[in-house]
Amino acid sequence: MSLSDRTVRDLLDDVAARTPAPAGGAVAALVAAQAAALAGMASRFAPGAPGADLADRLRASASTLADDDIAAYSAFMAARKTAEEAAARSHAADVPLATAEAAAEVAALAAPLVTDGNRNLRADAATAVFLAAAAAASAATMVSENLASTPDDPRLARAARAAAAARGCADTAFSAFPAVAAP
Secondary structure, three states, X not given: OOHHHOOHHHHHHHHHOOOOOOOHHHHHHHHHHHHHHHHHHHHHOOOOOOOHHHHHHHHHHHHHHHHHHHHHHHHHHHHOOOOOHHHHHHHHHHXXXXXXXXXXXXXXXXXXXXXXXXXXXHHHHHHHHHHHHHHHHHHHHHHHHHOOOOOOXXXXXXXXXXXXXXXXXXXXXXHOOHHHHOO
């Protein structure tokens, strides 16, 4: 059963269980999907904002990445201490990289809606940005962990760029709320 088809309670129980998956990578992907859903909603209420279809595609992609993360991590666990371990570990980095990049795209899509979208949904658009930034940072951390033994791997730089881009969007979105952004 896909994680997207689970009840929230069952999903939370699955994550909290003493099992290797679902864990951080799948959760990051689901958070990115939730951020995309909020971005889609905010886009639909923003006059002339073209981002709803893209948000829907990103939501579907991120939801699939949650299941892909579990599969990739399970394959890695099965390949441990075999000749396939390095390849399985490398593949396990591809999924969170895709999550980080999708989340960064969600953050970039939602960020303009904070200031230029429907005024009644500014906080919802900001929440989409903040969740997407958290998902990008979390997924980038997973990439870093999976590629720790290959520090020259270019996927590390891609993950770092995605996380930094999403974080920049979050910083900009936060500044649109001076009452809470002030130190």
